[in-house]
Amino acid sequence: MAERYELKQKEVWDGNMAASHALRQAQVDVVAAYPITPSTPIVQNYAQFLADGYVDGEFVMVESEHSAMSACVGASAAGGRVATATSSQGYALMVEVLYQASGMRLPIVMTVVNRALASPLNIHGDHGDLYLGRDAGWIHLIANNPQEAYDMTLCAFKIAENEKVRLPVTTNQDGFLVSHTAQVVEPLDDDTAYKFIGDYKAMNPMLDTKNPQTYGAQTEEEWHFEFKASQHKALMESPAVIDEVFAEFEKLTGRKYNRVETYKLDDADVALVVMGSAYETAMVAVDKAREEGIKAGLIMPRSFRPFPYNEIAEKLKNVKAVAALDRSAPMGAMGALYNEVSGALAANGQSSIMTNYIYGLGGRDTTAQHILEVIKETEKNAKAGKRVTDLQGFINLRGPKLSFN
Amino acid sequence: MATPKEMMTTWDKIQPGAVLPSFEDPEKKIRSKFNSYNYKVADWRVEKPVFNRDLCIDCDFCWVSCPDSCFIVEEVENKRGKKQAKIVGINYNLCKGCAVCVEVCPTPIKSLLMFPEFVDNDEALKQWPKKD
Amino acid sequence: MKNIGNLKEFACTPDRFQGGHRLCPGCAHGMIVREVVNATDDDLVVSTATGCLEVCSAIYPYTSWDVSWLHIGFENAAAGISGAEAMYKALSRKNKLYNEDRNVKFVAFGGDGGTYDIGFQSLSGATERGHDFLYVCLDNEGYMNTGGQRSSSTPIGAHTTTSPRGRVSYGEKHRKKDLTMIMAAHGAPYVATAVPGSKHWKDLAAKAAKALSTVGPTFINALSPCTTEWKFKPEDTVEIGDLAVETCMFPLYEIEDGHKLTINYRPKNKVPVEEYLSKQGRFSHLFKPENKWLIEEIQKEVDRYWEYLQRREEAGV
Ligand SMILES: Cc1ncc(C[n+]2csc(CCOP(=O)(O)OP(=O)(O)O)c2C)c(N)n1
Ligand code: SF4
Ligand code: SF4
Ligand code: SF4
Ligand SMILES: [Mg+2]
Numbered sequence: 001m002a003e004r005y006e007l008k009q010k011e012v013w014d015g016n017m018a019a020s021h022a023l024r025q026a027q028v029d030v031v032a033a034y035p036i037t038p039s040t041p042i043v044q045n046y047a048q049f050l051a052d053g054y055v056d057g058e059f060v061m062v063e064s065e066h067s068a069m070s071a072c073v074g075a076s077a078a079g080g081r082v083a084t085a086t087s088s089q090g091y092a093l094m095v096e097v098l099y100q101a102s103g104m105r106l107p108i109v110m111t112v113v114n115r116a117l118a119s120p121l122n123i124h125g126d127h128g129d130l131y132l133g134r135d136a137g138w139i140h141l142i143a144n145n146p147q148e149a150y151d152m153t154l155c156a157f158k159i160a161e162n163e164k165v166r167l168p169v170t171t172n173q174d175g176f177l178v179s180h181t182a183q184v185v186e187p188l189d190d191d192t193a194y195k196f197i198g199d200y201k202a203m204n205p206m207l208d209t210k211n212p213q214t215y216g217a218q219t220e221e222e223w224h225f226e227f228k229a230s231q232h233k234a235l236m237e238s239p240a241v242i243d244e245v246f247a248e249f250e251k252l253t254g255r256k257y258n259r260v261e262t263y264k265l266d267d268a269d270v271a272l273v274v275m276g277s278a279y280e281t282a283m284v285a286v287d288k289a290r291e292e293g294i295k296a297g298l299i300m301p302r303s304f305r306p307f308p309y310n311e312i313a314e315k316l317k318n319v320k321a322v323a324a325l326d327r328s329a330p331m332g333a334m335g336a337l338y339n340e341v342s343g344a345l346a347a348n349g350q351s352s353i354m355t356n357y358i359y360g361l362g363g364r365d366t367t368a369q370h371i372l373e374v375i376k377e378t379e380k381n382a383k384a385g386k387r388v389t390d391l392q393g394f395i396n397l398r399g400p401k402l403s404f405n
Numbered sequence: 406m407a408t409p410k411e412m413m414t415t416w417d418k419i420q421p422g423a424v425l426p427s428f429e430d431p432e433k434k435i436r437s438k439f440n441s442y443n444y445k446v447a448d449w450r451v452e453k454p455v456f457n458r459d460l461c462i463d464c465d466f467c468w469v470s471c472p473d474s475c476f477i478v479e480e481v482e483n484k485r486g487k488k489q490a491k492i493v494g495i496n497y498n499l500c501k502g503c504a505v506c507v508e509v510c511p512t513p514i515k516s517l518l519m520f521p522e523f524v525d526n527d528e529a530l531k532q533w534p535k536k537d
Numbered sequence: 538m539k540n541i542g543n544l545k546e547f548a549c550t551p552d553r554f555q556g557g558h559r560l561c562p563g564c565a566h567g568m569i570v571r572e573v574v575n576a577t578d579d580d581l582v583v584s585t586a587t588g589c590l591e592v593c594s595a596i597y598p599y600t601s602w603d604v605s606w607l608h609i610g611f612e613n614a615a616a617g618i619s620g621a622e623a624m625y626k627a628l629s630r631k632n633k634l635y636n637e638d639r640n641v642k643f644v645a646f647g648g649d650g651g652t653y654d655i656g657f658q659s660l661s662g663a664t665e666r667g668h669d670f671l672y673v674c675l676d677n678e679g680y681m682n683t684g685g686q687r688s689s690s691t692p693i694g695a696h697t698t699t700s701p702r703g704r705v706s707y708g709e710k711h712r713k714k715d716l717t718m719i720m721a722a723h724g725a726p727y728v729a730t731a732v733p734g735s736k737h738w739k740d741l742a743a744k745a746a747k748a749l750s751t752v753g754p755t756f757i758n759a760l761s762p763c764t765t766e767w768k769f770k771p772e773d774t775v776e777i778g779d780l781a782v783e784t785c786m787f788p789l790y791e792i793e794d795g796h797k798l799t800i801n802y803r804p805k806n807k808v809p810v811e812e813y814l815s816k817q818g819r820f821s822h823l824f825k826p827e828n829k830w831l832i833e834e835i836q837k838e839v840d841r842y843w844e845y846l847q848r849r850e851e852a853g854v
Contacts, residue, residue, distance in 0.1 A: 029627040032620055056630055058623040062616060063662030070613035070659065074584060074620025077607050079635065080628055082620075100609050105422035166421055204424045206605035207625060208635040209580030210432075214425040214439075214600035216591075216608030222408050223597045226416035227423050234421070412598050425600045441557030441599040449562060465548040466735035470775055472567025473556035480549045490548030499556030503563035503764075504772035509735040 002027070002056040004190050005049075013185040015149040015178035019085065019111040019171070020045035022153035024054055025193035026109075029080030029200070032060040032071035034090060037123045038175040039113035042085040057081075065090035069097035069108075076106035077215045079205020081157065083108065087175060088115035091129040095136065101168050102137030103231065104215055107160035108168040110138075111153060114276065115175040116362040124363020125175035127276065127327040130304065131336050137231055139169040139238060140304040144279050146183045149173045151255060154188075155245050157197045162241045166203060167234055172304075176363060177277040188253070196252055235306045242303060260311045261300045264290065268297030270378045271316060271352075273324040273337050275300050278359065278366055282325075285371035289379075296375045301340075309344035316345060320382035321353040323374055325395075327360045334392060353381040359395035370395050412438065442499070446473070450502030452519040455529040456495055460516040465490055467506035467517060475500045538750035539577050541742045544735075550575040558601040559593040563771025565761040565778065566590045566675050568733035569741065570646060573673055573757075574604060576745035579640040581605065582621050586614035586651030589682040590675060612655040615663040615672055618645040622668045642749050643670035649690035650680045653716050664723045664754040671748045671755045674716065677763035685766035689714040692786075693838075694831050695819045697766070702822040707831055712838065720756040721792040727755040729791035729801075732782055733762075734775030740789055740801055760787045768818025777816060783808040785843040790850075798849045807843070810836045 005024065013021070020042050023031065033043045049055045058075075062068045068084050076082040086094060091112060101108055117128040130140060141156060143149040149171065156169040173179055188196065204213045219227055239259055246257045263283050265271060270289075274282045279300050289296040299315055301308050316322060322345075326335025333339070338356035345352055357374055360366045377389045390403035429437040436442050468476040468490065477494040502519070510517045514536060520529040541547055553574045560567050566589055574581060581604040585591045591608045594601040609617045622643045628634050647656050652674040660672060679697050680686040686699040692713045696702045700709040721728045727748050731741040741759065748755035762777040764770065769777055781787035782802060789802040811832060814820040823832050 029631070030620060030623045032623065056627075058627040060619065060623045060666065062619070063658060063665070067613060067616035067619075067659050067662055070609055070616035071620030071623065073609050074607060074617035074622075075624040076620075078582065078621040078624035080624045080633075082624075096610055097613065103422065104424070202635075204422075204426070205635060206582050206607060206621060207628065207641065209582065209605055209639055209641055210636050212427040212431070212603060212605040214427065214595050214602055214606045215422070216606075217423050217425055217595040217597040217600060218592055218608075219423055219597040220407075222413075223419070223423070226414075226419055229416045230419060230421065233416075407596060408598055423597055425595070425598065427600060427603050436555075436603070439598050439600055440555060440603070441594070441601040442555040444557035444599050446557055446559070463545060464735075465544040466738075468548045469544060469572065469738045470568055470733070470735050472560060472562075472564050472571075472774075473558070474552040474554060474567075474571060475556055476548075478548055483545075487546070488549055489545035496556065501562035503774075505563050505568075505774055508772040509775055 003053045005054050007187045007189060009186060011185050011187055012182050013146050014180050014182045015143070015146045015173040016041035016113065016180065017045060018146040018150035018185050019153050020049070021187060022150050023083050024049050025190050026081060026083065026154070026157050026197050027057065027194055028083045029057045030060065030075035030082050031057065031084060032062050032068045032075065033084045034062055034065045034068045034086070036065070036087045036090040038115055038179045039085045039087040039111065042111055065093040066097060069094040069101060072108045073097060073101050073104065073106060076108050077104060077206050079202045079207045081200040083110065085111040085113065087113045088117055088129050092117060092132060095132060098133055098136040098138060103227070105166040105231065106168060107166055109153065109156045109160055110168065110170045112170045112172045113175050113179040114172050122362035125177050126361045126363070128329065130172050131328045133170065134305065134336065137167065137235065138305065139167055139235065141169060141171045142275050142300065142302050142304060143171055143173045143178065144277055145178055146181070147185045149178060150185055150187060151249065151257065154193055154197060155249055158245045159238065159242055161201060163201065163203065165234060165238045165241050167238065174277040192252070196249070238306055239308065257302060259301065259303045259308045260315060261302050262315055263298035265297030265299055265315060267295055269295045269320045269382045270375055271297045271299055271319045271322045272371070272374065273299050273322060273341050275304065275337065276327060278325065278327065281366060281368050282371045284368040285375060288368065288372050289375045294375060294379050307340050309340065309347065312341060313344040313348040313350055316352055317350060319352050321378045323355045323357055323378040325357045325359055329361055330358060353387045355381065355387065355389055356392040357395050358392065364396055366395055445498045446501050447498055450500060450522055452502050453497065453500060453522055454495060454502070454504065454506050454517050455520050455526050456492065457516045457530060457533055460512050460514055461492055462512055463489070463491055464511060465492065466509040466511060468492065470505050470509045472503065472505065473499045473501055539746045541576065541739060541746050544738060547742060553581070553603040555601045555603060557599065559596060560589060561765050561771070563764045563774045564589070565733045565763065565774050569673065569675055569759045569761055572733070572738065572741050573644065573745040576742045577642055577749045579642045579749070582641060582643050584608065584614045584618040584621065584645045586647035586656055587611035588648035588651050590646055590648070592682050611651050613659050614645040614647045614651060614656060615660040618643050618670050619663040619666065619668040622670055645670060645672045647672070647674055648682070649674060649676045649678060650688045653690045653714050654688050661723065664720065664725055667753055669752055671745070671757065674758045675761040676758055677761040677766070678713070679766055681763050681766045690716070694823050694835060696822060707822065707828045717758045721795050724795035725756055726753045726794055727751045727791065729757050730787065730789055731757055731759045732778035732787065732789065733759065734778050736779050737782065737789065737802065744791065766819065769816055773816065780808065780813040780816065784810050784813045785839050786810060786813050788843060788846055790846060796854060798846065800846055800850050810839055
């Protein structure tokens with residue numbers, strides 16, 4: 001048996017340490033991982049836990065992220081709890097296997113410390129990696145600070161392993177801004193955390209060799225569509241389980257999470273859609289805007305996949321103008337959040353005026369002041385009753401104004 | 406298409422993750438309908454191997470060389486009470502007619518020979534070459 | 538370790554790789570796989586790289602495997618099995634095994650593409666990490682599942698669809714990568730070569746049994762003559778494999794602990810390589826007058842390598 005780790009009621013942890021402790025408390029059977037900035041400390045912390053006797057599962061230091069996710073697939077199909085962590089280029093190298101993991105319905109949990117994708121190389125935070133895995137068939141949860149990184153990781157196991165779900169889950173946190181920023185985190189003690197997640201429930205484990213199973217069969221045109229459709233359905237129906245898990249977590253900790261988080265949205269004319277650490281910056285901006293008499297609010301999908309389109313549309317019902325802030329290079333289109341939210345509104349016959357802002361690429365600072373300016377621009381649309389600002393703008397980009405219409 | 410009608414199902418009835426159980430009853434080793442043992446590749450064949458028990462010396466070269474696990478084996482005891490295999494037939498559902506078994510059969514007159522698919526096995530045995 | 542007695546005993550083994558798969562008639566992959574999975578009485582967890590074996594043995598809704606089996610992708614059979622093996626270790630440490638009474642062994646199969654080329658990193662990594670598994674390369678010297686393209690295992694002079702013979706080309710330009718030696722250089726406790734078929738059946742089965750009972754990563758490179766892409770008649774599969782051994786194009790040997798080399802079969806009279814080459818359509822162009830020099834070169838290289846193996850064995854270092 002692994003040693004119990006004595007934790008204080010309040011710890012000062014960065015996002016990486018928070019995620020590491022959540023993995024340890026989940027008593028993961030196999031962690032297979034490969035280091036990459038900014039998620040490297042997770043791998044290192046876990047190695048140290050192992051070295052100090054706090055982990056009795058296997059820790060496989062593979063030779064690449066492709067092999068990390070492949071070993072996770074092998075381990076998960078074998079029949080036990082599996083987790084890993086990565087960022088950026090590592091995530092990109094895993095992409096092929098992300099689809100294979102989800103297609104086999106393996107409940108792997110991965111902490112993604114979000115970071116920009118090269119080229120040009122950059123080690124800082126943006127959502128390029130998260131967006132790359134958008135269609136990979138995983139559930140993607142967002143954590144905006146170390147406490148949330150800890151909480152979401154605990155919840156991730158419970159969601160992934162639920163027999164109605166059986167899908168892999170990522171928990172995302174912004175590189176450096178969350179992963180390397182120490183804040184107060186209130187952890188659960190080891191026993192309570194493990195009890196919350198529960199024992200791993202096996203489904204068709206390969207290691208039950210008396211009842212052999214074949215994983216990864218070829219399905220051509222006769223079957224492939226049916227399997228992808230049934231997997232999609234599992235994702236589309238996972239909100240019920242996510243809500244259930246969040247409710248149970250609230251009972252245990254008093255910390256309430258929602259698939260759609262909002263801030264001062266109830267009476268808002270103007271809303272920003274923001275995901276990740278910038279959400280907290282935007283809260284400050286909203287407060288300032290309100291001091292100046294602008295009725296501004298915020299909205300964020302905590303589960304980026306499954307995307308809560310109906311809930312978002314419902315919450316934006318009375319909002320006049322919405323700006324979606326995407327932290328990823330859109331490369332020839334509007335940003336993902338813009339597209340998802342616009343689609344959600346259109347589907348419900350709503351016609352808030354939509355605009356898109358690109359911000360924070362490669363770790364570029366986005367301050368409350370920057371966001372306040374966005375709110376003010378968006379308010380112009382709300383007031384005019386039509387779009388009078390550019391369709392897509394860039395925040396804190398050096399040089400002449402760049403925008404698209 | 407490859408799936409027989411009776412195995413066609415719809416998206417709401419398939420096993421999550423396309424996982425296939427080898428056995429329906431793993432304790433009793435009863436293979437499931439998903440086991441390719443229950444699939445037929447007989448129509449790949451134009452010629453079939455016919456087995457002549459009378460000539461066979463149970464060297465099992467055919468058994469070990471067949472890529473399609475076709476040789477049906479019975480476990481028997483030899484004079485010294487040791488278990489050994491006795492070839493008792495060919496599973497024609499699984500045989501693709503590659504003729505590897507015929508090629509490796511070492512008896513002076515082969516104990517396995519290829520015959521056109523339509524020739525009945527009894528008839529084939531009648532046509533078997535004789536020692537000269 | 539399963540005692541591989543005589544063939545009469547071995548043939549009592551209930552098959553764990555079933556027919557009804559879609560490998561070509563006479564495909565050596567089927568012969569090799571059967572021997573390997575039948576060479577132990579322990580339970581097996583098998584992973585297989587994308588390629589002919591995978592594509593033909595698990596076409597939904599069918600599986601040819603009576604053992605636990607996993608296919609992930611083309612380049613990660615070794616990584617996948619290393620994960621499964623790690624899970625086995627973790628669960629046994631935690632007393633959570635599914636069947637306490639069963640021994641479980643781990644095997645990965647990959648084609649030469651999935652082993653010499655795209656999956657090499659993953660194999661090298663899993664071997665270096667010391668996972669307890671057997672990796673079997675089904676070496677048919679090309680990417681056959683996708684229509685016979687070259688790999689780094691394709692021998693010099695062979696026609697493939699991406700190293701075609703042509704008016705100014707004799708086919709593949711590079712010599713076959715010596716993967717077996719590279720695997721031995723990892724310090725793996727057991728590495729061997731093998732061929733399918735009735736003549737050397739025991740060599741293969743005994744090697745598989747030995748590899749499976751060795752603790753740590755083991756590797757068998759099995760030549761897998763491919764009737765479809767090497768262009769010979771299906772019934773000749775076994776003969777072609779035997780000729781590869783008799784000509785010393787593919788000698789049978791094993792290396793223990795990364796250095797101790799033993800030759801397992803010595804042809805009484807080394808057969809000229811022409812015998813082997815002339816039976817396969819992929820080499821037919823070598824017999825044109827302008828390409829004859831290459832046959833001589835191939836012979837020289839085969840002689841040199843055979844000499845090298847013998848000297849290494851003698852040296853016993
Ligand atoms: C990442 C990736 N690249 C390419 C392919 C296409 N592909 C599938 S099998 C194969 C060749 C397999 O060759 P080999 O490993 O030698 O096995 P064989 O079919 O010859 O037994 C290729 C190129 C793939 N499936 N995945
Ligand atoms: S013809 Fe081929 S498939 Fe049929 S039994 Fe003989 S070796 Fe097996
Ligand atoms: S190879 Fe011929 S002699 Fe040997 S067991 Fe088969 S049929 Fe009998
Ligand atoms: S192409 Fe070659 S290796 Fe592939 S199934 Fe056919 S004979 Fe076997
Ligand atoms: Mg090949």
